[in-house]
Amino acid sequence: MKVAAKRETKKEQRTRANTQAPEVKERESVEHIFREFLKKKGYRATPERDIVLREIYSAAGHFDADELFIKLKQKNHNISRATVYNTLDLLVECNLVSQNSFGHKHLHYERVYGYDHHDHIVCNQCGEVFEFSNPKIEEQQDAVCKSMGFDIRQHTLQIFADCVKTDCDYKKRQAEQSQTKSQR
Amino acid sequence: MKVAAKRETKKEQRTRANTQAPEVKERESVEHIFREFLKKKGYRATPERDIVLREIYSAAGHFDADELFIKLKQKNHNISRATVYNTLDLLVECNLVSQNSFGHKHLHYERVYGYDHHDHIVCNQCGEVFEFSNPKIEEQQDAVCKSMGFDIRQHTLQIFADCVKTDCDYKKRQAEQSQTKSQR
DNA sequence: TTACTTGCAAATTATTTGCAATAAT
DNA sequence: ATTATTGCAAATAATTTGCAAGTAA
DSSP: OOOOOOOOOOOHHHHHTTOOOOOOOOHHHHHHHHHHHHHHHHHHOOOHHHHHHHHHHHHOOBBBBHHHHHHHHHHTTTHHHHHHHHHHHHHTTTEEEEOOOSSSSSSSEOOTTTTTOOEEETTTTTOOOEEEEHHHHHHHHHHHHHHHHHEEEEEEEEEEEOOSSOOOOOOHHHHHHHGGOOOO | OOOOOOSSHHHHHHHHTTTOOOHHHHHHHHHHHHHHHHHHHHOOHHHHHHHHHHHHTTTTOOOHHOOOOOHHHTTTTOOHHHHHHHHHHHHHHHSSSSEEOSSSSEEEEETTTSSOOOOOEEEEEOOOEEEEHHHHHHHHHHHHHHHEEEEEEEEEEEEEEOSSTTTHHHHHHHHHSSOOOOOO
């Protein structure tokens, strides 16, 4: 059901964006980093790009492009999927957002700034994603890159593992799947 | 996507050394592992599945589903894309093939058995994928999983980095991009 | 025989692209 | 004023699915 509400003009968007509660210093830093990046690259600063960045940094956790698009839509931001994808690319390029593949259909994104870097363990049974961080692994990566003549920019490490804990969704999953067993 | 280089660099030699041709004995083992897996799971052994497995283990390096499909077609095997995808899933499930996302359109696969585990560095400039291995990283991963109650099955680590060597394909790439895309 | 697996083609999903309108510089 | 960026819809790319026929167990 499409709502035929009058469309918010760019100017209104900009005004609204500027009057948002100045929650955290972090946000300002993030926006500043993005602005500088855009300027350096000769890209333009647009209200859409600001809004996307702000939305990403307003919540924690992983998300995919479409989830972000829908969240924006629900907040009455008329920002197209194309712009969401475009902006995500830019944010990945300037390292404010990281891109992960958890082995499934689409890419997942995650904000980077203000958080310690972490890696992921994906449960083979229930698919849930857990985080961990390990400085020694990071150290080794730096060492490897140095020795091979690379200047490391980013990395993603995913571990696929069987969860041996009792609170894993595994059994629930099994119950569901046994009804529709197929060739897989 | 990998670009054909004119002259093999030291780095490429090292990479190549990691991906030598398999022994015949190994191939038998691989087939045996697959058979056992199928039996255990109640899946059927079919000639198509054997052929796909054999094709994967007959060559080195990364490949994607469509490349594999085309290779099979060229050898006059009438195996559908659906079967290729299906079989790849099975091979990943039984750990004979690993699945990697290098951050782009599709997934890449790689045979696992008979090779030391390695991780990947993707050059931000030319997109070429290099391999490395580091036992300390593996150790740390095991430790992390143990402490978090996971039984590790597989992992993928990708480092995205800028190549600082002079023999990076970056410039060649730039030059080639003005022409038409070719080979694969 | 039973029902899993196949090839084919159509469907689906995620992402990209063409284009005219709009807005940043 | 110039041209990057936008929203929209159509297009594409990768993968999955439905179905009838084939075949492993």
